[in-house]
Amino acid sequence: MQETTIDKSFKTEPYQINMGPQHPATHGVLRLVLTIDGEIIKKVEPDLGYIHRSIEKMCERDSYQQIVHLTDRMDYLSSHINNEAVCLTVENALELEIPERVKYVRTIIGELTRIASHCLWWGVMGMDVGALTTYFYGFRDREMINDIFEETCGARLTMNYNVPGGLMFDIHPNFVKRTKDFIAHFKTKLPEYDRLLTENVIFQKRTKGVGILSKEDAISFGATGPVGRASGFSCDVRKHHPYSALDKVTFNEALKTEGDTFARYQVRIQEMWESLSIVEQLIDNIPEGDFRVATKAVIKLPKGEFYQKVETARGELGVYIISTGTKNPYRLKFRSPGFSNLSLLNHISVGGKIGDLVATMATLDLVIPDIDR
Amino acid sequence: MTNEELQDLIGSWFPNPETDKFSEIVEASETEGSSEEALEPSKPINPSLLEFTQEGSQFLNINVNPKQLHALMNQLKSNEQTNFDYLFCLSGVDWGEALGVVYHLESTTHRHTIVVKANTKDREKPTLDSVYNIWATAEFHEREVFDFFGIKFNNHPNLKRLFLTDDWEGYPLRKDYVDEINMVIK
Numbered sequence: 001m002q003e004t005t006i007d008k009s010f011k012t013e014p015y016q017i018n019m020g021p022q023h024p025a026t027h028g029v030l031r032l033v034l035t036i037d038g039e040i041i042k043k044v045e046p047d048l049g050y051i052h053r054s055i056e057k058m059c060e061r062d063s064y065q066q067i068v069h070l071t072d073r074m075d076y077l078s079s080h081i082n083n084e085a086v087c088l089t090v091e092n093a094l095e096l097e098i099p100e101r102v103k104y105v106r107t108i109i110g111e112l113t114r115i116a117s118h119c120l121w122w123g124v125m126g127m128d129v130g131a132l133t134t135y136f137y138g139f140r141d142r143e144m145i146n147d148i149f150e151e152t153c154g155a156r157l158t159m160n161y162n163v164p165g166g167l168m169f170d171i172h173p174n175f176v177k178r179t180k181d182f183i184a185h186f187k188t189k190l191p192e193y194d195r196l197l198t199e200n201v202i203f204q205k206r207t208k209g210v211g212i213l214s215k216e217d218a219i220s221f222g223a224t225g226p227v228g229r230a231s232g233f234s235c236d237v238r239k240h241h242p243y244s245a246l247d248k249v250t251f252n253e254a255l256k257t258e259g260d261t262f263a264r265y266q267v268r269i270q271e272m273w274e275s276l277s278i279v280e281q282l283i284d285n286i287p288e289g290d291f292r293v294a295t296k297a298v299i300k301l302p303k304g305e306f307y308q309k310v311e312t313a314r315g316e317l318g319v320y321i322i323s324t325g326t327k328n329p330y331r332l333k334f335r336s337p338g339f340s341n342l343s344l345l346n347h348i349s350v351g352g353k354i355g356d357l358v359a360t361m362a363t364l365d366l367v368i369p370d371i372d373r
Numbered sequence: 374m375t376n377e378e379l380q381d382l383i384g385s386w387f388p389n390p391e392t393d394k395f396s397e398i399v400e401a402s403e404t405e406g407s408s409e410e411a412l413e414p415s416k417p418i419n420p421s422l423l424e425f426t427q428e429g430s431q432f433l434n435i436n437v438n439p440k441q442l443h444a445l446m447n448q449l450k451s452n453e454q455t456n457f458d459y460l461f462c463l464s465g466v467d468w469g470e471a472l473g474v475v476y477h478l479e480s481t482t483h484r485h486t487i488v489v490k491a492n493t494k495d496r497e498k499p500t501l502d503s504v505y506n507i508w509a510t511a512e513f514h515e516r517e518v519f520d521f522f523g524i525k526f527n528n529h530p531n532l533k534r535l536f537l538t539d540d541w542e543g544y545p546l547r548k549d550y551v552d553e554i555n556m557v558i559k
Contacts, residue, residue, distance in 0.1 A: 049536030057546055057556075219458050219481055222510035233481070235459075240484065304429030305488075307477065309461070318462050320477070333464035335477075343513035372536065 028368030072158035078312035117313035166292030211360035225315025231259035338370035384421035465518035
């Protein structure tokens with residue numbers, strides 16, 4: 001019998017493939033250069049900057065009122081919270097006393113924003129792993145929140161409802177009623193989310209044990225928001241550095257220790273329950289009063305450095321302003337949660353398959369303009 | 374720890390060699406029994422090589438010489454009393470004369486915050502040590518600073534443009550950057 005010889009010239013070697021910049025699972029213009037061996041991922045290198053607008057440079061030329069509008073265009077799903085971050089920084093620097101009414105309304109709308117963002121994420125998450133129905137359910141419920149925003153702010157996504165000193169206008173007379181209607185509605189829908197997707201065996205097999213991030217790595221990579229909390233990193237800014245009316249409510253920080261894709265999913269579902277609870281605690285107690293305190297037409301911050309962090313739907317957003325006492329910031333830096341969360345993508349997806357990468361990216365919940373500021 | 378305790382502890386890690394001379398002078402003059410006013414040196418000598426300030430900031434600020442940057446950062450993270458394990462913000466700043474990096478650190482166990490600043494006056498070839506091996510998040514943040522400010526980081530594993538194309542000329546977030554086509558200046 002003749003001995004079979006293996007031709008040594010045929011060997012497998014890793015090769016590179018582009019995922020994006022136009023790929024449905026990257027949710028925006030993100031290009032990932034994957035080095036893969038067969039279907040196993042060896043390296044993920046993000047290539048950024050396709051929609052970079054250099055907001056930080058623009059801020060150096062703009063007044064503080066104008067900067068608020070630019071922040072909508074970072075993480076557009078948390079636009080209200082981004083606005084709030086800049087307004088809080090300016091108000092703290094000026095030592096303005098903000099009316100209680102403003103604080104309550106800001107927190108309520110902030111939490112509604114978080115629910116709307118998570119609804120969209122939940123729909124898209126299901127779609128990414130092959131469950132199309134979730135997309136329609138998620139968008140159906142998010143629509144109710146957008147309608148509330150539209151009535152009060154005049155806009156549905158990039159709201160610009162915050163101004164330094166308060167709110168642009170008072171809340172609409174229907175605001176309280178419609179918010180309560182939404183809470184009642186959404187409380188019946190969230191268990192439906194669980195029945196449809198969370199308890200689905202195929203979904204659990206796609207997500208459990210995939211993309212594991214340890215607590216030490218989460219802290220080292222600066223992973224915040226649901227990504228950090230799913231790894232056991234207690235990083236909720238609302239708990240540790242409460243702002244607006246968040247010191248007046250009780251809620252649990254959603255924490256998990258598994259650190260895998262399924263844990264990140266569960267944290268977001270739990271966060272929606274907590275946000276509902278926060279809104280419920282505040283909605284009946286909105287104090288009467290002004291919706292805005294007067295500020296000067298030209299705002300000049302005192303000389304110095306100011307830092308404010310807030311919890312957006314994606315994690316910790318930091319606003320760092322260096323002021324020289326003029327009407328423009330000397331330097332303004334946005335510490336965006338998406339940027340830090342993206343940096344750990346390579347770390348948690350090496351060794352997995354491309355299909356796992358899609359599921360992992362879905363639970364990182366990246367919004368690309370937040371990374372490409 | 375309070376800011377004062379932090380300042381005392383961190384300052385003691387990098388003693389100023391000039392301080393020893395100062396204490397000798399104090400001891401020598403005490404034996405002579407001269408008044409305390411006479412002991413005041415014309416220029417106060419900092420007991421530490423680090424400069425601490427809280428002026429115009431809600432946090433304790435440390436200005437550090439780039440030579441000591443990596444050693445200080447390593448100690449801030451690994452020392453059990455400080456344990457600054459969470460680098461939550463890393464920003465490049467063009468101070469005009471100097472280029473610098475500002476590090477915002479927080480401890481997840483002690484929940485105290487500190488700001489470290491390192492500046493270099495060399496605008497042609499600004500260089501600082503990378504801290505990516507202390508905090509993994511620094512890898513991307515330092516690439517961003519390199520991209521926009523042109524500060525090079527020693528020992529960085531993958532220092533190349535992050536947002537801009539490789540052939541982009543200049544560093545846009547520097548104050549002296551000029552782009553007549555893309556920049557709208559009022």
